[in-house]
Amino acid sequence: MSETKPKNKFKLPTAAELKEGQIWKSVFRHKLDETPRNRSLAVLSNVFLHLHPAKINRDAVRYNYTWGMGGITFYLFLVLTITGVLLMFYYHPSKGQAYRDIMYLMHDVPFGNFTRNMHRWAAHAMIITTWLHMFRVFLTGSYKPPREFNWNIGVLLLLFTMLLSFTGYLLPDDQLGFWAVTVGTNMARATPVMGSEGPFGPQLGFTAFNDVRFAILGGSIVDANALLRAYIWHCVAIPIIASVLMIVHFWRIRKDGAISGPAPVMIEQDLSGPVAKKA
Amino acid sequence: MADDKNPDPNRPAMPKPPMPAMPAPPAAGGMPKPPTPVAPGMPKPPTPAMPAPPAAGLPKPPAPAVPSAAVPVAPKPAAPAAAQKAPAAAAAIPANPVNPAALRPQPPKSGVSAEPAKADEKGLLLRRRDFVWHGVAGMLTLGAVAFGRFFFPRSLFEPRTSFTIGYASDYGFGVDTKFQSTQRIWVCRNSQGLFVILAVCTHLGCTPDWLATEGLFKCPCHGSVYDTEGKNFAGPAPMPMRRCDVRLDATGRIVVDTLTLYEVGRFNEGGPTGGAYIAV
Ligand code: HEM
Ligand code: FES
Numbered sequence: 001m002s003e004t005k006p007k008n009k010f011k012l013p014t015a016a017e018l019k020e021g022q023i024w025k026s027v028f029r030h031k032l033d034e035t036p037r038n039r040s041l042a043v044l045s046n047v048f049l050h051l052h053p054a055k056i057n058r059d060a061v062r063y064n065y066t067w068g069m070g071g072i073t074f075y076l077f078l079v080l081t082i083t084g085v086l087l088m089f090y091y092h093p094s095k096g097q098a099y100r101d102i103m104y105l106m107h108d109v110p111f112g113n114f115t116r117n118m119h120r121w122a123a124h125a126m127i128i129t130t131w132l133h134m135f136r137v138f139l140t141g142s143y144k145p146p147r148e149f150n151w152n153i154g155v156l157l158l159l160f161t162m163l164l165s166f167t168g169y170l171l172p173d174d175q176l177g178f179w180a181v182t183v184g185t186n187m188a189r190a191t192p193v194m195g196s197e198g199p200f201g202p203q204l205g206f207t208a209f210n211d212v213r214f215a216i217l218g219g220s221i222v223d224a225n226a227l228l229r230a231y232i233w234h235c236v237a238i239p240i241i242a243s244v245l246m247i248v249h250f251w252r253i254r255k256d257g258a259i260s261g262p263a264p265v266m267i268e269q270d271l272s273g274p275v276a277k278k279a
Numbered sequence: 280m281a282d283d284k285n286p287d288p289n290r291p292a293m294p295k296p297p298m299p300a301m302p303a304p305p306a307a308g309g310m311p312k313p314p315t316p317v318a319p320g321m322p323k324p325p326t327p328a329m330p331a332p333p334a335a336g337l338p339k340p341p342a343p344a345v346p347s348a349a350v351p352v353a354p355k356p357a358a359p360a361a362a363q364k365a366p367a368a369a370a371a372i373p374a375n376p377v378n379p380a381a382l383r384p385q386p387p388k389s390g391v392s393a394e395p396a397k398a399d400e401k402g403l404l405l406r407r408r409d410f411v412w413h414g415v416a417g418m419l420t421l422g423a424v425a426f427g428r429f430f431f432p433r434s435l436f437e438p439r440t441s442f443t444i445g446y447a448s449d450y451g452f453g454v455d456t457k458f459q460s461t462q463r464i465w466v467c468r469n470s471q472g473l474f475v476i477l478a479v480c481t482h483l484g485c486t487p488d489w490l491a492t493e494g495l496f497k498c499p500c501h502g503s504v505y506d507t508e509g510k511n512f513a514g515p516a517p518m519p520m521r522r523c524d525v526r527l528d529a530t531g532r533i534v535v536d537t538l539t540l541y542e543v544g545r546f547n548e549g550g551p552t553g554g555a556y557i558a559v
Contacts (some may be wrong), residue, residue, distance in 0.1 A: 179485050179500055186484035215430040219437055 051250055053258060060259035065140065069133035073161075074246065076126040080164075083119040084235060091171070093231035095224045098173035123165055130161050146263050150252040153245055160242045167234035173227060181230070182222050188213040438462060443532045447473050447559040454507060456489050464523060464535060465489065469508065472549065474556035475523040475535050476509045482516045496520070510543075519543045526553035533557065 018024050030041040040054040059065055090109055091101045105112035134154060137143055143151040170181040189197040194212040196202065201211060208220045218225030257263045444458060444466060450473060455466040463486065465476045478486045485500035496505035503514030510519040524539035541548060541555040549556035 182485060183483040183500060210431065215427075218430070218432055219435050221437055223437060225432070 053254060057258060057261045060261065062260070065260045067132065067136050069129050069136050073126060073129040073133050076122045076129060077242070077246070079122045080119060080126065081239060083115050083122065084239075086115050087119055088235060093171070093228050095173065095227060098171065098227060102172045102174070123168060126161060127165055130158050134158060140260075146266075147252075147256045150249060150256060153249045153252065157242060157245050157249060160238050160245065164234060164238050164242070167230040167238065170222075170227060170230040171234060178222060181226065185213050185216055185222065185226075188216060440538045441534060441536045443528065443534050444475075446532055447527075447557060454489050454491070459486070459489075462535070462537070464537065465509075467508065468559075471547075472556040472558040473525065473533070474546075474549070475525050477521045477523050477537060477540060479520065480516060481511065481518050481520055482514065487520075519546075522546060522555050524554065525549075525557050527557065 013021065029045050031038050032042075043049045043052060043054040087105065090105050090112065092098060102116070105116050107113070109115075137151065137154065166181070166184060169177045171177065189195045189201075189208070189211065191201070191212050192199045193201060193204065194206065196206040196208050196211040196213070198206075208214065214220060216226075216229070217223075218229050253259060255264070438461065442462060444462075444464075450466050450468050452468050455468075458464050458466065459478055463478045465478055467474050467476055480487050480498040480500065480503055482498065482501055482503050485498050487496040487498040487503065487505060489496055494507050496509065497503070498505075498514065498516070501515050503511060503516035505511050505516070505520060508519075509522070511517070519542075521540040521542050524536040524541070526534045526536075528534050546555050548554045549558065551558050
């Protein structure tokens with residue numbers, strides 16, 4: 001073949017030839033024509049889609065069963081992660097500079113105000129959808145065994161969502177956020193046992209300089225340390241913790257009978273005890 | 280039996296349910312916990328702990344269903360030598376929850392007695408697996424303690440809590456706000472003397488505003504209102520604002536200590552030398 005080929009003549013491959021080539025095949029591992037099998041393969045052979053079942057119960061796509069609230073909440077988390085990372089390119093978590101950066105983002109950075117508003121609105125929306133999701137789970141009784149474990153994961157996710165919102169609130173370093181965090185962390189003084197003004201706190205030797213509020217703020221007042229801590233919890237630690245919890249949450253949904261599905265039948269001797277057995 | 284139940288519908292239907300990778304109780308001796316007690320030696324359907332059981336569901340104890348090097352070769356269960364060997368051998372099993380006593384061949388009908396378990400306790404830290412896990416747990420505990428301590432800084436870069444505010448003669452009757460933004464205090468003077476109010480709302484800690492024309496402190500956060508001496512009379516504040524300790528130093532300047540505070544009821548613990556107020 002190579003002998004018959006004219007020298008130095010490079011021809012661009014046609015689309016049809018590309019689809020036969022090694023590169024195409026290394027990316028798309030199976031045929032793409034619409035058959036039930038290929039559609040399943042598309043899900044099974046993709047790392048992102050495979051978190052999702054290839055086939056689902058038809059009830060799982062009925063909006064009046066789920067309201068799609070968990071999915072919307074997850075979508076908002078993705079929006080927040082992307083817009084949040086973008087904001088981080090312009091934001092310095094230090095006193096004085098933080099507020100200037102927000103002003104800069106709003107008034108000068110191209111699409112800065114848009115990005116900031118997206119982050120802010122998505123943050124508000126995520127709080128609302130998380131609660132609505134929880135409400136839906138309650139209404140459909142989906143907190144009952146075997147899903148009670150996932151209900152608890154969900155409670156933690158709600159907590160961390162609220163903490164994301166709380167820590168993000170301080171970041172603009174404006175009057176609103178500053179006093180909100182002052183008030184919020186002053187409540188922590190009243191923590192039982194660990195707070196300097198809570199039950200048993202003073203008796204155990206807790207003061208404003210060694211109690212739980214001190215650890216949150218990195219000091220006795222809302223100042224530079226508190227801003228930096230809020231930033232790190234907000235942009236690094238809590239997103240990671242929440243992501244891990246979401247992985248567990250989604251995995252557990254499938255193991256517990258999938259969305260709107262009946263609880264899986266377990267083999268009696270696999271169950272850990274009489275309680276689980278009854279369920 | 281239990282196996283007759285329909286397995287998880289997500290899984291392919293199989294006559295015998297596939298077992299998880301964890302070592303399930305071997306057919307012999309290893310008793311599943313309460314739900315379905317099985318007498319040792321009773322014929323059981325295969326509950327292979329691993330994909331390829333040597334022979335499905337051997338009813339006879341001496342050949343446990345776990346195809347692993349962990350099985351002691353010598354079938355002399357009662358001999359002390361075997362009791363010594365068994366734990367070491369068990370350490371080779373890749374997962375932990377099975378009582379090694381259950382893996383040891385036992386005379387049929389003996390059941391699982393407490394005795395072999397006791398023998399294992401003796402060598403708890405000698406077993407390699409336990410040693411490693413105790414080490415890991417120890418490191419994690421140390422790490423957790425250090426992690427916790429890490430959040431409590433030793434040095435702080437905060438405004439001083441003890442400072443001078445000049446001479447008493449610098450202040451007239453009424454409320455002076457000149458230290459509000461730097462020290463978070465108001466210097467006040469009335470017929471009794473000079474006192475310093477800590478500018479912290481007793482509700483949840485915002486700084487109230489001094490409204491000179493109205494002669495009131497109002498908190499912007501939730502609306503608490505205080506009179507000229509910091510006594511609350513409206514809003515959620517539960518008590519009057521606290522006062523800082525004030526003293527005269529050797530040169531006659533007033534030293535304020537924002538960490539020594541007087542709550543309502545102790546406001547008259549002062550006098551010429553200082554305290555909740557200085558009589559000047
Ligand atoms: C997932 C839930 C999240 C919530 C509820 C949330 C909430 C908030 C809130 C309420 C603010 C204050 C916004 C403002 O005043 O404009 C904020 C700011 C910020 N967030 Fe988030 N956030 C989330 C996720 C993230 C993530 C994942 C990142 C980055 C990895 C991020 C980075 C930032 C940054 C840099 C700011 C400061 C800029 C600004 O205030 O506009 N956020 N966030
Ligand atoms: S903090 Fe002042 S009224 Fe709540």
